[in-house]
Amino acid sequence: DTEVTQTPKHLVMGMTNKKSLKCEQHMGHRAMYWYKQKAKKPPELMFVYSYEKLSINESVPSRFSPECPNSSLLNLHLHALQPEDSALYLCASSQGWGNTIYFGEGSWLTVV
Amino acid sequence: EDKVVQSPLSLVVHEGDTVTLNCSYEVTNFRSLLWYKQEKKAPTFLFMLTSSGIEKKSGRLSSILDKKELFSILNITATQTGDSAVYLCAVCGSGGSNYKLTFGKGTLLTVNP
Numbered sequence: 001d002t003e004v005t006q007t008p009k010h011l012v013m014g015m016t017n018k019k020s021l022k023c024e025q026h027m028g029h030r031a032m033y034w035y036k037q038k039a040k041k042p043p044e045l046m047f048v049y050s051y052e053k054l055s056i057n058e059s060v061p062s063r064f065s066p067e068c069p070n071s072s073l074l075n076l077h078l079h080a081l082q083p084e085d086s087a088l089y090l091c092a093s094s095q096g097w098g099n100t101i102y103f104g105e106g107s108w109l110t111v112v
Numbered sequence: 113e114d115k116v117v118q119s120p121l122s123l124v125v126h127e128g129d130t131v132t133l134n135c136s137y138e139v140t141n142f143r144s145l146l147w148y149k150q151e152k153k154a155p156t157f158l159f160m161l162t163s164s165g166i167e168k169k170s171g172r173l174s175s176i177l178d179k180k181e182l183f184s185i186l187n188i189t190a191t192q193t194g195d196s197a198v199y200l201c202a203v204c205g206s207g208g209s210n211y212k213l214t215f216g217k218g219t220l221l222t223v224n225p
Binding site: 056090 | 144146148153154155156157160200202212213215216217218
């Protein structure tokens with residue numbers, strides 16, 4: 001079983017809503033990630049936090065806003081999303097750079 | 113730009129068959145290659161390979177890396193219907209001060225009874 005926990009598992013939101021996806025890990029990992037995965041495509045990197053600081057932003061639109069309150073938690077704040085943003089959002093963590101990345105079970109997001 | 117190519121993109125076999133999945137890559141400052149299995153949810157970690165020629169094995173699954181020819185294979189022997197999934201290959205390399213994981217498109221394996 002994965003030790004990366006994501007909530008909620010499913011989320012349906014309107015284009016004017018504000019919602020958040022949450023991720024938690026207690027493995028002492030220092031790097032945390034957000035990936036987006038569309039159907040029949042591989043995961044695409046969105047953000048990487050290393051030691052609670054944003055290290056990589058893969059040119060993600062500002063309607064997605066990450067936050068890392070502490071070394072165990074990672075949030076993804078969502079605002080004014082578009083239907084094409086509907087996807088599986090995967091949180092992941094690793095001990096550090098270049099180590100094995102472990103994924104959470106994902107949050108299925110539908111924007112209506 | 114880092115690149116990971118998996119083949120075949122899909123494969124249908126019968127239970128008991130042996131399959132070999134391929135992954136070739138081009139990456140800046142290679143650090144590791146990872147295999148994941150994805151069913152209907154998140155990718156599940158299978159193997160991490162960093163050294164050439166050393167086979168990693170877990171039950172019926174095994175994998176090996178060739179850093180000279182820049183590829184890896186994932187073997188599954190005596191396949192079962194539960195092996196049906198997308199198998200993702202990902203390569204970790206560094207550009208500048210950051211490491212990035214680049215995924216291939218995956219191989220969809222279907223094992224029929």
